[in-house]
Amino acid sequence: MAIVLMLLLLTGCAVGPNYTSPALPVPAAFDPHLPPDTRIDPVPPAPETWWALLGDKILNDLIKKAVGANLDIRIAKARLRESRAGRNAARAGLFPAIDASGSVITQRQSENSPSTLRLPPPLPSPSLTSDLYEIGFDAAWEIDVFGGVRRSAEAADARLAAVRANRDDVIRIVLAEVALNYIELRGLQRRKAVLERNIRVQQDTLAFTRNRLASGLGAALEVSQARAQLLATEAALPGIDAGIQLRLFQINTLLGEHPGDRRTALMVHKALPALPDALFSDIPSEVLRRRPDVRSAERRLAAEIADIGVATADLFPKFSLLGGIGLASASGGDLFESASRFWRLGPSMRWSLFQGGRIRANIEAQKAQSEASLAQYEKTVLTVLQEVNTALVDHGHERKTAASLKTAMAESQRSVDLSTALYQEGLSDILTVLNTESRLLTVEDEYARSLTREWTSLIRLYKALGGGWSAGPG
Numbered sequence: 001m002a003i004v005l006m007l008l009l010l011t012g013c014a015v016g017p018n019y020t021s022p023a024l025p026v027p028a029a030f031d032p033h034l035p036p037d038t039r040i041d042p043v044p045p046a047p048e049t050w051w052a053l054l055g056d057k058i059l060n061d062l063i064k065k066a067v068g069a070n071l072d073i074r075i076a077k078a079r080l081r082e083s084r085a086g087r088n089a090a091r092a093g094l095f096p097a098i099d100a101s102g103s104v105i106t107q108r109q110s111e112n113s114p115s116t117l118r119l120p121p122p123l124p125s126p127s128l129t130s131d132l133y134e135i136g137f138d139a140a141w142e143i144d145v146f147g148g149v150r151r152s153a154e155a156a157d158a159r160l161a162a163v164r165a166n167r168d169d170v171i172r173i174v175l176a177e178v179a180l181n182y183i184e185l186r187g188l189q190r191r192k193a194v195l196e197r198n199i200r201v202q203q204d205t206l207a208f209t210r211n212r213l214a215s216g217l218g219a220a221l222e223v224s225q226a227r228a229q230l231l232a233t234e235a236a237l238p239g240i241d242a243g244i245q246l247r248l249f250q251i252n253t254l255l256g257e258h259p260g261d262r263r264t265a266l267m268v269h270k271a272l273p274a275l276p277d278a279l280f281s282d283i284p285s286e287v288l289r290r291r292p293d294v295r296s297a298e299r300r301l302a303a304e305i306a307d308i309g310v311a312t313a314d315l316f317p318k319f320s321l322l323g324g325i326g327l328a329s330a331s332g333g334d335l336f337e338s339a340s341r342f343w344r345l346g347p348s349m350r351w352s353l354f355q356g357g358r359i360r361a362n363i364e365a366q367k368a369q370s371e372a373s374l375a376q377y378e379k380t381v382l383t384v385l386q387e388v389n390t391a392l393v394d395h396g397h398e399r400k401t402a403a404s405l406k407t408a409m410a411e412s413q414r415s416v417d418l419s420t421a422l423y424q425e426g427l428s429d430i431l432t433v434l435n436t437e438s439r440l441l442t443v444e445d446e447y448a449r450s451l452t453r454e455w456t457s458l459i460r461l462y463k464a465l466g467g468g469w470s471a472g473p474g
Contacts, residue, residue, distance in 0.1 A: 014147020015316070016309020019154075019302045022377065050462040051179050054273045054455075058265055059182050062255065063175055069256035070174045076167040083163035090156035093149040096141035096321075104332075105132045133335045136326015136342070143321060143347075148313025155306035162299035169292035176463035178254050180456050185247035187452030189269045192240045194444045195233060202230040202437060205420075209430060222430040229434050233441065272451050275399075275458065288384050291466035297377040304370035311362045317351035384464065391461035398454040405447040412440040 051063050067073065108129045144150055206226040212218030248266055249259045288294055323345040329335040352359065415436040422428035 014144075014150050014309055015312040016147070016151055017305055019158075019305040021298065022301070022374065050459075050467045051175065053276055054179075054183075056182075056270075056273055058270070059179060062178050062182060062251065065255045066174055066178050067171065070254055071256050072170050073167075073174055074256075076170040080160075080163050080167045083160045087153075087156040087160040091153045093142065094144065094153060096139050098137060098139045100135075100137050101326075102135040103132075105134075106130070107132070131330055131332075132328065133330070133332045134326060134328040135335070136324055136328075138324040139322070141321045143319045145319055146313045146316045148310050148316075148318075151306045151309030151313065155303040155310065158299045158303035158306060162296045162303065165292040165296035165299060167292075169296060172292055172463060172466060174254060176459055178251065179459050181247045181250045181254065183272070183455045183459065184452060185244060185251070185266060186270055186272050187448060187455075188240055188243045188247065190272060190448040190451070191445055192237065192244070193269060194441070194448055195236055195240060198437065198441045198444070199230065199233050199237075201416075202226065202233055205430075205433060205437065206230055208424070217426070218430075225430055225434055229438065272455060275454060288381060288388075288466070291384055294377075294380055294384060294466075297373070297380040301370065301373040301377050304366065304373040308363065308366045308370060311359070311366045314352065314359045314362070317349050320348045320350070322346060322348050387464040388461070391457055391464045395454065395457040395461055398450060398457050402447065402450040402454050405443060405450050409440070409443045409447050412436065412443045416440050 051059055106129065142149060206223070209218055209222045209226045213220060213223055244267075248263065251266065252259050252261050255262075323343070325341075325343040327335050327340040328342055329337070329340040334340060416433075419428055419433045419436045423430060423433045
C-alpha cells in the first residue's frame, strides 16, 4: 500500500508540453487607409444582432427561423452534442471503473482426468459434477502517474471547445447569407421598379412620336428609334425576375424550406433600408479573437499540444489499482453467509518495453501535427485580416460611389426633362431624348446596384468581424 500511496503523490505531474496560447499575429488596429472623406467616427465593431440595424421585421423573422431550422446549423448542433459525449467519455478515464458480475456454473470433471480422485470399492468416489455460485464487484483504476489520461481529457476539452466554435461559425455564416440574399432580393426589386418606371416613360415617348408622325410633324425613323429603345429596356426584365426568384429560393434553402415558400411576404416590393451614418475606422484587432473560426483553430492547436503528452505517456509504465469483492459458494443456500465472502486488492504495472519504434514515431507525428495546427491558426488569422480589410475598403469606397451616383441621377433626370421639353417644342430631335433617357436608366440602375453593394459590404464586414454567432443557444 505504501507503493500505491507514493504513486498517488506522483500524479501531480504530466509529461508533454503545457499549452500556452500563441500571440495573435496582427497589428494593433485595422486601418486600411481609407480616403479622409469616407472616415467617420467609429462605431461598435460588431453588435451581436447587427441585422437589427436594418430595422426590417421580415429580416428579423428570417434570421430567427434560420437559427432554429437551417440544416447546416442543425448538423453543427448535432456534432456539438457528439463531441460533448466524446469529451465525457475521455474524462471517464480519470475515475475508477467498477463492474458487477454474477454467475451460476455447473461443471462435470472427466473420469479419466488425472486430477480426479477415484477410491477403490466399497469406498465412495467424489461426485464428478459440482456447482459454483458467485456474485461480486470488480474495480480497476489507472493511476495517472505520468498524466496520459489527464492529457487525453485536456485534448477532449479543447476539441469540444473547437466544435462549439465551429457551431458558432456556421451560425455566423448562415445568418450573414440570409441577410445578404435578402438585401440582394430587395436590391433587385428596386432595379425592377426602375426598369418599370423607365418603360412607362419610354412608352409615353413612343406614343408621342407616333402622334407626331400621325400629325405630319414627325418621321417614321423617330418612331422606330423610340420603339427599339423600349424593347431593349423591356428585354432586361426577365433577367431581373430570374434573379429575384433565385434569391427567394436561396432564402428558402437557408431556412430549411421548400422552394417557393414565403413568396407572399418576400415578393411584395420593399425599399432598401437607410444605411447607418457612421463608418468603421480604427477597429481594435483584438476583436478577431471573437471570430469563431479563430477560436476553433486555437482550440484545435491546444488539443494537438495535449496529444503530444498522450503519446509521450506511452513511453512510461502504466500503474493500476485492481480490486474485487464478492460472494462465492458451491451451494446457493449458503451463498450469502459470511463464510462465502472473498476480496482481493493490489497494484499492477504494465510497461511496453519494445514496440519497434512505434511510440517514438507517434510522438514525432503528433509534434508535426501540432506544428501544422499552429500554421493553420496563423493562416486563419491572416485570412480574417484580409476579409476585414477588404470589407472595410469595399464599404468605404462604395459609400463614395453611391453618393456620386445619387448626384449623377439627379442631373440625368434634369437632362431628360430638358431634352423632352425641347423635343416637344420642336427645338431638338428624338435621338437626344432617347440618349438622355438611356443614360438616366443606366445611372438609376447602377445607383440601385451601388446601394445594394453598400449594404452587402457592410454585412460582410459584420460577418468578418465575427458578429451574430451568439444568436445560437448553448
